[in-house]
Amino acid sequence: MNKSNTGLYSLAGLAAGQTSEAKADETRPWEKTTVVGRPIPRVDAYERVSGSAEYPSDVSLPKMLYGAILRCPHPHARVKSVDTSQAEKLPGVHIVATGTTPGFDVRWYYSRDSYSKIFDPLCLFEGDEVAGVAAETPYQASDALRAIKVEYEVLPAVSDEQKALDPQAPKLREKGNRVGEVEKYSRGDVEKGFAEADVVLEQTYSTACEIHTTLERHGCVANWEGDSLTIWESTQGVYGVQGGVARTLGMPLSKVRVIGKYMGGGFGSKLDAGKYTVIAALLAKRAGRPVRMFLPREDTYLAVGNRPPAHMKLKAGVKKDGTLTALEFYCLGTGGAHPAGGTSLNDNLVRDLYTCPNVRSEMTDVFINAGPARPMRAPGHPQGAWALEQMMDALAAKLGMDPVALRLKNIPTVSQAQPGNPPYTSTGLRECLEEGARTFGWDEARKKAEDRHGEGQEADIRRGVGMASALWVVGGGWPPATVIVRLFADGSVNLNMGASDLGTGTKTVMAMVVAEELGVDPNSIQIEHADTGTTQFASPSGGSKTVPTESPAVRAAALSVKKQLLESAAQDLKLAADDLEIQNGEIVSRSDPAKKKKITDVSALRRNAVVVGVGYRGPNPPNRSINPFAAQFCEVEVNVKTGEIRIVRFLAAQDSGRVMNRLTYQNQVFGGVVMGIGLGMTEERILDKEQTGKMLNANWHDYKIPTALDVPADMTCVPIDPHDTEANSTGAKGLGEPATIPAAAALANAVYHATGVRVVDSPISPMRLMRLFADRSKKES
């Protein structure tokens, strides 16, 4: 852990011109920093809390119309006819568009090989798009939707993924409901491994389908000027939206401008454009007016993505000393009605988290009549962790070993799942486990909880302590990223980057990277970002790759500015450039501090009134694996009379490479833990599988996300900085997703520790827990 990162950040220090001592080396990470690593509040904090920040859903254009989408109410149906005549007569209604409206005969590609029409006559899920309207007010738009008469032929539907492959199940595709081939992985010889094991356990697990429920709903405002389209979209990646819309509408990228700026949360379901984006654009084109299309909350439950449910079976073998000998994993999942990675990455932890010579996995993805999945914070990993990390806990119990010790026994040094088994640039898993356990007081807490079991008056409240580990499949970021840093004539700085800030603090971290090199206050840096018309290029902010992808490009751009400045000052001062450094707005000679020049007087800046530095993201180091690691520790109280769980405290030890900003780092980790608690304890898409196939809790009242009362007041973040000198030029690895992976499993293990009941199906709701208590009583009696 980088102890120096815990000091309070002082603006006075910066104002006094403290600058990095790192040499201008674009590939090597800093040895020492003065800005990066500190806990600096967000540079856009004022805008966010004052309400002056303009989110895409705040955009209001003159003459803007309100768009709305009519969605199929059935999980599977054929549209026989659409009568728009009444809707078109309503006041304020400008456009009522169906699949036959000119311009709307467009294909929307859910994946490279799979598309449906914008308004497809065959509806494959509840929420599939049937028609669109644009009207003067949102009320007129929704009245118009109600006035459209659609005749559906309701088709039999399959809503239960475990029944999708039954021969009599209704089929979504001619070929059947299996998505592609069964995904198989194997190394070593699992049979041999199980034979060598002293203990072999086998268990089924399942996780429920989760919904993204971003605070800002999905949508955009679309506006045409001649043949040029501008879209303000709540998105994780403006370039992804630009590409998707351009491809769909057959336009050059230069004619599609996408502006993101602020956005109210994205966990993977806003990585790309949605059908709603294209519908908004087509309505706007036809109306000759801007169209605002933000989906109702209910629609976001049905149609814009989810974390696929997983049905898993895991068999594990282990020697008495804790050495893993074999892992065998089966998984069935569904991405819903379109190929959307129903089992994507579910087996990654089984493959790679622990040293294990013999591993086999098989994953089966099926179609069902439900909304398509989209990546959700660490796709597949929390599901896999739910199985593997509960299994590790069970193995430890069976062996009579400490769960932390069992994991320490199997720490990997290379990625076993990658071809050639590349070594990790850094592996902080051991430190996460050790430093995490020490800080948490693991041993004492376990013992104290066990000692208290069955105590007097509080007998109904059982205390338990559990933990789990994780790695995330990627983490070092990757090219391309292109960034521009610009010095104004007075020495102040503008940062231009394509990446979106999902609310995680990307802008702040990048400003700190610039500040580190150029010796300016990060709060003084002007930032232009997330606009395809004004920035260079960035891939979507997702995959925990934003900081490790963008920060090296930002640093390279800042270093380019610094290099130009120092070289020009060297000419001006007749000194060597490497004798010069930036101090407090001046270029000063290291050897003779009397020799100096104001930045604003350096010829390079005076000549052009600006110094422009373009920075590119270099390639990752060859034959290396770059992964973040995590270990989380959880203490709970379970009321065995009500099944209620109170999470007493949570500690997350995280190796995500360099800690860029101690404050936003912690916020990311806490946010990840909270989402993990949601998976573990509260969240579940409920489909009416037996009858209508419809979603029963498509709203924020019935679909439970953790509230402040579900989250422990006592949360601790323990950053493990492995001083990674290989990953990239800033040393940062991914943070956003790994923090959410082990949380639900740690919670389940704590519940087991408290109650002796193993909850293998998520979420651990009071009702489910009480049912399991009852089952146990029956068994015991």
Place this chain on the structure above:
Amino acid sequence: MNKSNTGLYSLAGLAAGQTSEAKADETRPWEKTTVVGRPIPRVDAYERVSGSAEYPSDVSLPKMLYGAILRCPHPHARVKSVDTSQAEKLPGVHIVATGTTPGFDVRWYYSRDSYSKIFDPLCLFEGDEVAGVAAETPYQASDALRAIKVEYEVLPAVSDEQKALDPQAPKLREKGNRVGEVEKYSRGDVEKGFAEADVVLEQTYSTACEIHTTLERHGCVANWEGDSLTIWESTQGVYGVQGGVARTLGMPLSKVRVIGKYMGGGFGSKLDAGKYTVIAALLAKRAGRPVRMFLPREDTYLAVGNRPPAHMKLKAGVKKDGTLTALEFYCLGTGGAHPAGGTSLNDNLVRDLYTCPNVRSEMTDVFINAGPARPMRAPGHPQGAWALEQMMDALAAKLGMDPVALRLKNIPTVSQAQPGNPPYTSTGLRECLEEGARTFGWDEARKKAEDRHGEGQEADIRRGVGMASALWVVGGGWPPATVIVRLFADGSVNLNMGASDLGTGTKTVMAMVVAEELGVDPNSIQIEHADTGTTQFASPSGGSKTVPTESPAVRAAALSVKKQLLESAAQDLKLAADDLEIQNGEIVSRSDPAKKKKITDVSALRRNAVVVGVGYRGPNPPNRSINPFAAQFCEVEVNVKTGEIRIVRFLAAQDSGRVMNRLTYQNQVFGGVVMGIGLGMTEERILDKEQTGKMLNANWHDYKIPTALDVPADMTCVPIDPHDTEANSTGAKGLGEPATIPAAAALANAVYHATGVRVVDSPISPMRLMRLFADRSKKES
């Protein structure tokens, strides 16, 4: 003239992939072009005519307040007290600010050495700022202005510049009313020159004060987010406004973002911020709400600039053969109440338009109690041309020489006024005169007009033909300018430049420069411009320097993209980069056209998903003078019974270097001629010099700008392309201003030719003309 530039532009040709054959040389102009030079309609034509273009005065922000400024009604007064209590009580009024309001004690610098406070208690002109308000509606704001009670001590004022130096004149400054020292210039020996002359004439001339009267009024919308200020301003230069506001408010440039984009006309009075900009920013800060501050039309007459009036005396000597021997010039002018270049550049044509060994000039600038001047389209030059070009006409008449022949006799090859007499990179004056006269049919028209004088029934309508020449003081542009051209992943293009497009077609011309190099349709290029937050740097669009300054930077940026593409393709194809060229979206080998690669497949583009080219404006060639030249020809009919003038036709021959776009070139020239007609025939600020000192025609009804009926239907533009290979890498020289310089003088010479009356004071109104006819009759009788 570049004959190849007159062909109709064909998009089909571009689509077929015609590209420049110019070699990738960043400093040498193209030898041959396929896009540049054609008559291409503006790339933003749709937005402009459809109304979808958002001008700064269209900007409307949520919770925006309306600002208004209380202005002193007296030309000279001291504010004794301001009572805002009633105004503050009015509904909807948020702020009533005076000089004592916290935050408003700020100095506004009219020039480096001269400032007044934002609300200065000493008012020096009618329209000086006294207080400001911000209210919910514009009506509430103007009600609030009326409710402010101001007690003024009215001071004696001087409104007549010719009386400003009288000892008893009221003084605007302690030192007196003279602005700085008398500006003196001399070369050779004028006494000797006059002694050598065969003919010597001396004459006084004057031009009236003109107002800019831009279609979009002056103003901005100002909005704060925390300590960051964003200003949407109708401006010719966003970086100028940014600098002015940052300096005034003591902010770093990175905290002031200025956005221009569209703007509704600027002729010099929008080169920088105005006091209104700062007042808007301060009101917005105090209100915590955005403030819109666009001035009422009347205020723009009083307070935001004008073309200073000029009182000139010119003495000229010439030999019988037409050789000029001496010129002596005296000028008195005023920039109003603040030092604003009251005589700036008035003598430049006398110094430099014709070869003349002996020249002397003296120019006296004075303060008067009137609104400060600001540069107006070719500052000083139309005034000087009014004198010099009428004098040349008079000399020709006296010598019995043709006016064109007299000018051809005195064509310069070097700048005589510049130190070292640097040669011109190109001098198109001879071609302007010869090609202009030939195309106009000068000889025939003069003869025909003279033959008709005194003809039968039409005796009251006299026809006359006149001409005049010009040069403009600068013309080659100059650094700095920094531009970025960016290739999207699909090969389409984004152009990022800081410069404003005043409506002259800058965006279109720059898109053509990119298209020339990269072989794309100029209409497909996305343009980001005039925003200090997203572009690099540009000086204000003024001085006719925008195209010659920016276009070489744009070309350099495009060439940088081209170079990166060709070099990467050369590696990909294992060919030499100079064997490759861009054709129709592909990189093709010249030697073996079968060897080729799609642009979108070139590694450099695939690697980064973008290719970024940064282009800088290089320095001008040393020891060279770069100037545009012009000659204009005018035919009029004068009704000698009413004094009405009908301009029958106008021809403008223009050497502004390379013709970048035949269509926008012509538009610029016609616009320049129309403004010259305004100076010559209709425009005049009328001050009540004898009594109140107030302006009597501060509105569009009483101040006459030329209407469609005042402008000839028959206008011809004759571009003279001198194939300038030295000026810069595009060969363009300035165009906007030179086109307006000789027009008024050509008109006056045509009126003289028609009537025999020399109108030496502008404007040539019917009343003035009738008075002169009456004077002549008196003299003759």
